[in-house]
Amino acid sequence: MADSTLPSAKTDSSLGDELTEASRAEYSLLIIDNDPAHARAMTESLERVGYRCTVATSGPEGARLIERETFHVVITDMVMNDIDGMKILALARKRLPDCEVLLVTGHASVPIAVEAMQEGAFTFMEKPITPQRLRAVTEKAVQAVRLRQQNTELRQRLDERFGFEGIIYASPEMQQVIDRLKRIAPTDATVLITGESGTGKEMIAQAIHQNSPRRNKRIVELNTRAVSEHLVESELFGHVKGAYTDAVSDRVGAFEYANGGSLFLDEVGDMPMSTQIKLLRVLEEHEITRVGDNKPIKVNVRLISATNRPLEEMVEDGSFRNDLYFRIKVVTVTLPPLRDRRDDIIPLMDHFRKSFLKRHAKPTAHFTPDVTKRFFAYQWPGNIRQLRNFVETMVVLDNDGSLGEDDLPPELSEQVPEDAPSPNMVSGPVNLIGKPLATIERWAIEETLRLSGGNREEAARTLGIGPRTLYRRLDEYKKLEQGDDAEGSEE
Numbered sequence: 001m002a003d004s005t006l007p008s009a010k011t012d013s014s015l016g017d018e019l020t021e022a023s024r025a026e027y028s029l030l031i032i033d034n035d036p037a038h039a040r041a042m043t044e045s046l047e048r049v050g051y052r053c054t055v056a057t058s059g060p061e062g063a064r065l066i067e068r069e070t071f072h073v074v075i076t077d078m079v080m081n082d083i084d085g086m087k088i089l090a091l092a093r094k095r096l097p098d099c100e101v102l103l104v105t106g107h108a109s110v111p112i113a114v115e116a117m118q119e120g121a122f123t124f125m126e127k128p129i130t131p132q133r134l135r136a137v138t139e140k141a142v143q144a145v146r147l148r149q150q151n152t153e154l155r156q157r158l159d160e161r162f163g164f165e166g167i168i169y170a171s172p173e174m175q176q177v178i179d180r181l182k183r184i185a186p187t188d189a190t191v192l193i194t195g196e197s198g199t200g201k202e203m204i205a206q207a208i209h210q211n212s213p214r215r216n217k218r219i220v221e222l223n224t225r226a227v228s229e230h231l232v233e234s235e236l237f238g239h240v241k242g243a244y245t246d247a248v249s250d251r252v253g254a255f256e257y258a259n260g261g262s263l264f265l266d267e268v269g270d271m272p273m274s275t276q277i278k279l280l281r282v283l284e285e286h287e288i289t290r291v292g293d294n295k296p297i298k299v300n301v302r303l304i305s306a307t308n309r310p311l312e313e314m315v316e317d318g319s320f321r322n323d324l325y326f327r328i329k330v331v332t333v334t335l336p337p338l339r340d341r342r343d344d345i346i347p348l349m350d351h352f353r354k355s356f357l358k359r360h361a362k363p364t365a366h367f368t369p370d371v372t373k374r375f376f377a378y379q380w381p382g383n384i385r386q387l388r389n390f391v392e393t394m395v396v397l398d399n400d401g402s403l404g405e406d407d408l409p410p411e412l413s414e415q416v417p418e419d420a421p422s423p424n425m426v427s428g429p430v431n432l433i434g435k436p437l438a439t440i441e442r443w444a445i446e447e448t449l450r451l452s453g454g455n456r457e458e459a460a461r462t463l464g465i466g467p468r469t470l471y472r473r474l475d476e477y478k479k480l481e482q483g484d485d486a487e488g489s490e491e
């Protein structure tokens with residue numbers, strides 16, 4: 001049977017309970033058939049169980065309606081003059097990304113219908129169609145739409161919860177980043193996020209989007225490095241059928257798909273030169289042209305880019321366009337490597353420990369103090385991603401409820417302790433636990449001074465002490481250091 005070929009994911013009985021008549025009225029259906037009697041019969045059959053239906057008796061009329069209105073399910077005849085079912089499918093996929101398309105076919109067009117399913121049609125129904133079958137298949141399509149809507153809502157709720165809250169940090173360096181993000185996110189400014197691999201650039205891009213007025217629209221991600229050079233343009237701007245040998249149909253690119261929302265362009269430094277000029281033009285003119293086409297399409301997209309490459313140097317050596325560089329870095333966010341914000345290490349360890357214990361259904365386990373020390377002292381070349389992976393490995397391997405040295409990955413267990421920064425070099429309150437109050441005070445004063453860019457008045461104000469007290473302390477530290485040097489030279 002034709003509709004027994006429903007794709008398995010979509011026939012899953014978990015798609016939902018039977019819809020009530022009232023809930024069916026929330027869904028809007030478009031029926032396109034150039035046989036008016038057949039269109040009417042299908043409409044009546046569906047309206048009788050509560051759906052809201054609109055009828056088009058030709059392909060062009062159907063196409064016009066898709067351009068203008070929103071439908072949850074489109075039921076279209078396959079063979080029509082001018083605009084056939086395949087074209088309707090392509091248009092619906094482009095204009096109504098949350099809609100399902102059902103194709104009605106005669107026996108002869110079954111092979112094309114199978115192809116249509118590969119292009120994203122929900123299923124096809126072979127004529128003659130009984131009202132029962134029509135309703136059953138439509139119901140499945142509506143349930144798929146409903147499930148997707150529920151998932152989106154759920155994700156949105158989670159995203160709201162995990163806007164900036166999902167970003168774990170305790171360091172003053174990250175506090176500064178977050179303060180900056182809170183000012184940047186609600187605007188429409190183009191943002192460039194820089195930082196080594198694994199520092200959280202993608203996470204920050206998501207947080208910017210989720211805290212922006214565009215949060216109810218998509219954020220579309222495109223990793224320039226992951227796409228082969230000759231496909232970057234098609235991925236960004238889309239293409240029309242025939243643009244390449246493989247371009248068997250029109251395709252929407254990331255810019256169009258992100259319309260109204262944000263586009264996260266990861267590894268922007270890897271973009272081929274020829275695409276850079278095109279991207280620049282899109283950012284200047286706010287319109288794209290699909291590859292193989294010459295019709296400009298208006299787009300309204302906020303661009304968030306990220307790179308771990310030194311763009312400034314690339315501009316100097318000519319491998320990245322200067323004008324594009326200035327366009328994409330209207331606002332920059334620099335994520336420091338983890339080794340430069342060690343105060344984040346312990347909160348991150350704790351966060352990932354809890355999350356992986358839960359994910360792997362393991363009983364509670366804690367890090368031993370030795371392990372914490374090793375984590376704290378490690379250089380983290382792979383940054384937070386590496387820390388996350390190490391914690392996961394340890395949680396998985398642990399069999400005694402204690403995340404100890406026996407669970408450490410080789411990079412950490414083989415770490416020569418001398419390699420580790422000495423506690424005095426490690427900035428951070430954790431390392432000060434158990435130290436005399438005078439040492440803690442010195443750390444606080446020096447750290448505040450560093451954060452205020454050496455401005456003593458500001459540092460004193462932040463610390464809530466008089467400037468003279470601050471000068472006195474700094475003098476004392478200087479004398480202490482000179483004393484240390486003198487002792488050293490006497491030896």
Ligand SMILES: Nc1ncnc2c1ncn2[C@@H]1O[C@H](COP(=O)(O)OP(=O)(O)OP(=O)(O)O)[C@@H](O)[C@H]1O
Nearest residue numbers: 166167168196197198199200201202203308384385
């Ligand atoms: N502050 C943070 N709090 C919690 N998780 C974080 C934080 N920063 C990064 N992560 C997690 O670390 C991992 C790596 O982060 P992400 O993919 O955002 O890094 P990236 O800088 O985009 O890496 P790349 O340059 O390799 O693409 C992800 O699993 C992310 O969720």
